[in-house]
Amino acid sequence: MRSRCGVRAAFAIIRINIRAVLASSEPHRRTDLTPSPRTHSMDTAAFAPAQLAVGVAVFWLSIAAASLFESERLRLVNRVLFPAAAAASLALAVIGVRAIAEPAQTLLLPLGLPGLPFHLRLDPLAGFFLFLLGIGAAGISIYAAGYFERETPQRLRLIGLQYHVFLAAMALVVLADDAYLFMVAWESMAIASYFLVTTDHRLAHIRAAGFLYLLIAHVGAIAILLCFGILQGGGGIEEYTFDALRRAELTPFWATIAFVLAFAGFGAKAGMMPLHAWLPEAHPAAPSPVSALMSGIMLKTAIYGMVRVIYDLIGNVTWQWGLTVAITGALTALFGVLYALMQHDLKRLLAYHSVENIGIILIGIGLSMVFLATGHPAAATLGLIAGLYHTLNHAVFKGLLFLGAGSILHSTGLRDLNDMGGLIRRMPATAAYFLVGALAISALPPLNGFVSEWLTFQSALQAVRLSDGVLRSLVPLIAAMLALAGALTAMCFVKVYGIAFLGQRREPRHAPHAGQHSGGDAGVLERLGMGWLALWCLVLGIFPSTVVSLLDRVAVSVMGSGLPQAALDSGWLWLVPVRAEEASYAPLIFLVTVLAVFGLTFAGVRWIWHGRLRRAPPWDCGFPEQSARMQDTADAFGQPIRWIFGPIYRIRTRAPSPEDAQPRFDLKVEDRLWYALYLPIARLVEYVSARVGWLQQGRISIYLLYSFVTLIALLLFVR
């Protein structure tokens, strides 16, 4: 029986079956949601969205294969393959956004295990994450076409191969509808990204970062696999489809175990505290477009997995789980931003901000679970929408910021903020795009980061509906931590932008090799990529109600309930979470007012009154001998934070004595968790493996004895 399946799998390659359309079970409240009938049948629509999405993944895989033909003369990867991948990303984004509005579709690929062919499913949740992947990958790929221009063909072959396998694996993670395909795609994603992280594998610290990443990724993958195992509950291999996992009846105890495993497993990939340690090491080690891809999109597949497994597969969410997620999220957010403030390596700083933003996303999702479990579906929808909205926003602005960091690195060879300064004069376009990203991540209106934090606050304010007193007081405290984290983010990005782009040019302490770096602005393709993401920062910030109505459909498909009708009827201009009397926000009015006042005042003051302007040396209170060294450095900017939050850091300083002729100040801020958690575990593992090593005597007779004893023991058991 099994071998026959295998033969079928080997020979039937192209035939693709569209199986049952599962949408009929989902409630649709509004007429515009009812699916158009043409998508149901194969007759009218030549290709269904699920097929097209798989097609994009296959296209990416073929691009990966084509990368191997790169040569000095062709410049294939830069000129053709990266732009083609960007075009495919755009197509994927369109497919994703169409899938949000349509019922779920399944697809069966005759590959995979005997008895368990690859199941794929494109439902609104998967559609949303494909949209996110498409939007992010489009900008990053076109940027990569410019960024990797000066690479050698040998390196480009590998980068092109791994980059596109990475993209395809992420698409398949989202599309997978059985545990086997999910794990295959998940591990392909981890391995492809591992090789991308270790692109510069000749450097020891990059190899170390890659190893740490691979290690934590696998610990997470084991947890996810165990979670699937619990859900599957010991049936046959056919029981590993997500449909079967959904039907699984678990006792509350086993459901909680499954939740903990899924939360820890996906949390490790997402960079949730305390499993974040790999993130600030691995993301900076990779080339910048890869950092953008990992931070912007790969972390989001973990969020996807969390929502898919916890809401969809495990189901029956309890408020304790929700509170765990929300509190972990709040702590992660605060921890991430506090450590980000201490960094002076730009890419490390951005990586810590990814930790923070994952925390914010988890707050939204956790609140949603609390509300769902306590019977407040509207508030639960709001929380989920807030979390997913922030997922999309973070993909866009963090991608943009990493690309900006990459352009700085390319142009100047600098990564240390303390060596930069005045870049706005040398790289005005990069500076403008980076400013958009910095304002967006600082959650400032009218950009996109603000909208999702606003929605998270609104869902926290739904705490009044809760009847449990403790829960009702804890939720606003989580909101308070979010407010603190948001304000600290603004401080951190004032630091980043002010130190790197503004001020006077500093003399680098570690001067990069001259001649290697242009010192000018980013190239056309790089600018195009950054501009694309910056545009989305603006669009997602100005038209939030359109996005929210899309996300509402995702929430309906995940939880079976959506936002109240009053919220959805408010029109495209007004974002209303529950009722217009409770809260509303109209970013367009906001933007137009500020711009109109800007323009009117500018015109009034400059042209009608007088526009006399004189350029002069900076005043600085009459102090004539300023130098670039008198500016604040990144470390100086973080000094008040070190002073206030001192106990959470592991700080080592070496201050010079007053008599020192050549004073040098050293400061090292490290992660306490590294010393409190990771190193003890590492020591424990070393200890245990040293003990286990005793078994390895190095004599073949002993090993044969082991085999013999094992065989006897097995025979006793199996008989």
Add this chain to the structure above:
Amino acid sequence: MIDAAAIAFQIVQSIFVAATAPLLLGWVNQCRCWLQNRSGPGVLQPYYVLGRLFHKEAVLAENASPLFWATPYILFGCMWLAGGIVPVLATDLPFAPAADIIALVGVFALARVFISLAALDIGTSFGGLGARREMLVGFLAEPAMLMTLFTAAFISGSTQLTTIVESLARREFAIYPSLAFAAVAFLMVLLAENARIPVDNPATHLELTMIHEAMILEYSARHLALIEWASAIKLYAYMTIGLALFVPWGIAQGGNWPALPFALAALALKLVVAGAGLALIETVSAKFRVFRAPEFLSTAFLLAVLGMLIHFLVGQ
């Protein structure tokens, strides 16, 4: 939803706020002078200062980027928007739904980020010092402000200032313990955010103790005038938010022209008292060292959170 009368009311209020903001500043300064036994320059002095600055020739540092000269206009635009949203004279203005209290805090944060960036732009030591301190004050004051506003939002079940004010104005006069905590926290935030004693000294000439002034040292003429004007509007907006939350009586409905004179009189009375109170606080307290400011503000934050918890415990 939006009719001409309401829009007219909106424009009247926005212009009114921008026009009278320097007057409030003048009044506070005048009260301070009286309390310090000086005669004072008169309440109109801020207007003269603005007029003089607008007439001067602007001097820009050689290495100033476009961000530097754009910031005063952005700041002014943000404050103008804030002045249009806060129910100064009337609730239910057409602009009010565009931004609720969270968005209002966002507007102030946007202004703060831009002024701090501008301070870092020239690359002087005082600019960096001011920006760092401003963000230090900001990251503590902003959550405290949000928590204060959340307390009011929980009481009225809305984050819309219009709804908050209407529901708070309708209630019978009783002391809400949660609102009392929130009021104290709000006052502390107001002092910090508007660069008043004990956090910052608006009249200081000692560069090393400056926060707000250190950031704008490189500005001159029309740019400085716009910043000063925006600061005046910010003080005005904060005071009227406080009045709207804690003494909301007398505010008219949007488009209700007959109620306007009464609303104006009520506002004038409240601002005269509040301005004198602010001057009194500034006179009887001394400026903190910069590193005492975080303690001051974390107290405000904790008070605000306590107020919110008390609301849930007591149910009021």
